[in-house]
Amino acid sequence: MNDFNALTTALLEFRDARDWRQFHSLRNLIISLNLEAAELLELTQWKSDAEIEALPAEAQSAEALRDECADVLLYLLLIADTAGIDLAAAAQAKLLKNAEKYPVDKAFGSRAKYDRL
Amino acid sequence: MNDFNALTTALLEFRDARDWRQFHSLRNLIISLNLEAAELLELTQWKSDAEIEALPAEAQSAEALRDECADVLLYLLLIADTAGIDLAAAAQAKLLKNAEKYPVDKAFGSRAKYDRL
Amino acid sequence: MNDFNALTTALLEFRDARDWRQFHSLRNLIISLNLEAAELLELTQWKSDAEIEALPAEAQSAEALRDECADVLLYLLLIADTAGIDLAAAAQAKLLKNAEKYPVDKAFGSRAKYDRL
Amino acid sequence: MNDFNALTTALLEFRDARDWRQFHSLRNLIISLNLEAAELLELTQWKSDAEIEALPAEAQSAEALRDECADVLLYLLLIADTAGIDLAAAAQAKLLKNAEKYPVDKAFGSRAKYDRL
Numbered sequence: 150m151n152d153f154n155a156l157t158t159a160l161l162e163f164r165d166a167r168d169w170r171q172f173h174s175l176r177n178l179i180i181s182l183n184l185e186a187a188e189l190l191e192l193t194q195w196k197s198d199a200e201i202e203a204l205p206a207e208a209q210s211a212e213a214l215r216d217e218c219a220d221v222l223l224y225l226l227l228i229a230d231t232a233g234i235d236l237a238a239a240a241q242a243k244l245l246k247n248a249e250k251y252p253v254d255k256a257f258g259s260r261a262k263y264d265r266l
Numbered sequence: 267m268n269d270f271n272a273l274t275t276a277l278l279e280f281r282d283a284r285d286w287r288q289f290h291s292l293r294n295l296i297i298s299l300n301l302e303a304a305e306l307l308e309l310t311q312w313k314s315d316a317e318i319e320a321l322p323a324e325a326q327s328a329e330a331l332r333d334e335c336a337d338v339l340l341y342l343l344l345i346a347d348t349a350g351i352d353l354a355a356a357a358q359a360k361l362l363k364n365a366e367k368y369p370v371d372k373a374f375g376s377r378a379k380y381d382r383l
Numbered sequence: 384m385n386d387f388n389a390l391t392t393a394l395l396e397f398r399d400a401r402d403w404r405q406f407h408s409l410r411n412l413i414i415s416l417n418l419e420a421a422e423l424l425e426l427t428q429w430k431s432d433a434e435i436e437a438l439p440a441e442a443q444s445a446e447a448l449r450d451e452c453a454d455v456l457l458y459l460l461l462i463a464d465t466a467g468i469d470l471a472a473a474a475q476a477k478l479l480k481n482a483e484k485y486p487v488d489k490a491f492g493s494r495a496k497y498d499r500l
Numbered sequence: 501m502n503d504f505n506a507l508t509t510a511l512l513e514f515r516d517a518r519d520w521r522q523f524h525s526l527r528n529l530i531i532s533l534n535l536e537a538a539e540l541l542e543l544t545q546w547k548s549d550a551e552i553e554a555l556p557a558e559a560q561s562a563e564a565l566r567d568e569c570a571d572v573l574l575y576l577l578l579i580a581d582t583a584g585i586d587l588a589a590a591a592q593a594k595l596l597k598n599a600e601k602y603p604v605d606k607a608f609g610s611r612a613k614y615d616r617l
Contacts, residue, residue: 152269156357163361167368168375172429176310176318180428182338183534186303187421189345193293194414195406195611201293205349215351218342219360221299222353225338228306232322234332236339240273243336244280251284258285260546289546297545300417304538311531312494312523377429386503390591397595401602402609410544410552416572420537423579427527435527439583449585453594455533455576456587459569462540466556468566470573474507477570478514485518492519 153236157226164227175231182224189217270353274343281344292348299341306334387470391460398461409465416458423451504588508577515578526582533575540568 164170192213193201204210229236250263259266281287309330310318321327346353367380376383398404426447427435438444463470484497493500515521543564544552555561580587601614610617 156354159361166370167373172377174315176315179307179310183303183307184421184425186300187418190296190300191418193296198291198293214349215356216360218346218351219356221342222357225335229335232331234335237273239332239336240339243333244276253283256284260289301538301542304535308535390588393595400604401607406611408549410549413541413544417537417541420534424530424534427530432525432527448583449590450594452576452580452585453590456591459572463569466565468569471507473566473570474573477567478510487517490518494523
């Protein structure tokens with residue numbers, strides 16, 4: 150089940166079995182996505198770059214990373230479903246936009262924002 | 267191309283063509299995910315619930331929603347690749363955890379956190 | 384002790400008594416400020432506007448609001464001290480900038496961003 | 501004018517001259533605080549620790565830091581006013597709580613959270 154549609158189907162079943170659609174306004178979902186993103190960020194708090202890179206190699210931290218990434222994805226799928234967004238298509242389209250904003254010859258090896266290239 | 271692997275492949279090609287792997291520490295990717303989540307939230311700023319629900323029906327706002335959701339997904343895919351996470355499997359596993367934390371008979375129609383059910 | 388300097392003095396004493404200056408890079412402090420802002424946001428999660436407005440009238444919620452606002456302020460004071468910012472002066476200066484960006488005759492009763500006024 | 505009350509008075513005058521109180525629900529203010537915190541975080545995006553520490557010494561970056569810190573403070577003052585919070589008192593009270601959670605003999609030189617000391 151390595152695709153967005155299958156995951157969304159399972160997620161909507163989970164939601165509807167609990168009658169939670171009523172709480173899932175677009176605003177609430179977007180706020181919840183931000184809170185889950187912050188929990189992911191919290192896993193890096195007070196840590197050095199080296200310590201953060203080592204997190205995936207430690208079982209408990211790796212599970213925490215997986216869980217927080219999963220939470221972000223689950224809310225993103227709910228937002229996409231609510232807003233009528235085809236997430237895979239949106240990501241492909243955005244990647245094309247980014248390729249135009251960051252042409253290889255100008256952006257190669259650079260961290261600069263597109264308006265400073 | 268409606269799955270995670272195909273999207274990740276395209277994304278890594280985009281990244282490597284620009285020699286950007288050097289900037290994509292786990293910390294930097296997680297921070298960038300948070301910034302994109304905030305840009306999604308900004309689309310709702312100062313708006314009423316009704317105005318937010320109407321965003322997907324207006325072309326320019328719908329595109330902005332798609333783009334910001336895409337940006338969140340793209341960083342999530344980069345984080346997953348960097349941390350060795352199978353995102354679809356992680357989301358399925360988290361959904362099972364959530365189903366245990368929120369049993370249908372207790373969580374039905376409730377917004378309470380699992381520790382208050 | 385209703386001013387920034389007195390509060391900062393007490394805060395730096397707290398920090399230095401624990402030898403925590405070594406962890407307080409500007410990056411770490413800014414990340415921590417974001418995490419505290421998210422905890423404040425979490426107090427509003429899944430709540431209606433009316434429920435949120437009622438939080439200050441309920442003792443436990445009021446204390447949670449006070450604590451999270453305090454955490455944001457404490458990190459802001461640490462950031463200001465580390466970056467050499469006079470916070471009160473910066474806020475006054477920003478208020479003047481905002482007054483120019485949002486002239487009363489154009490901004491009266493409007494939620495529009497300054498570039499759309 | 502180095503205190504909270506004077507700053508709040510100027511801020512409320514600014515707000516009321518524009519008839520903006522109607523938009524300043526507690527939810528909207530807390531969301532806006534989070535967005536300003538993210539803008540502060542964005543100033544550190546893609547930068548090394550050394551580059552971030554150097555920001556205050558560069559005029560344009562220093563101004564950006566001052567402005568974003570100011571924005572966070574201004575929303576915090578509006579939240580405090582709306583929720584009936586004495587911000588200076590709340591910060592002092594939280595500092596006392598923190599001193600109990602992080603006793604000097606256990607917390608000295610440690611980054612651990614209080615529940616792991």
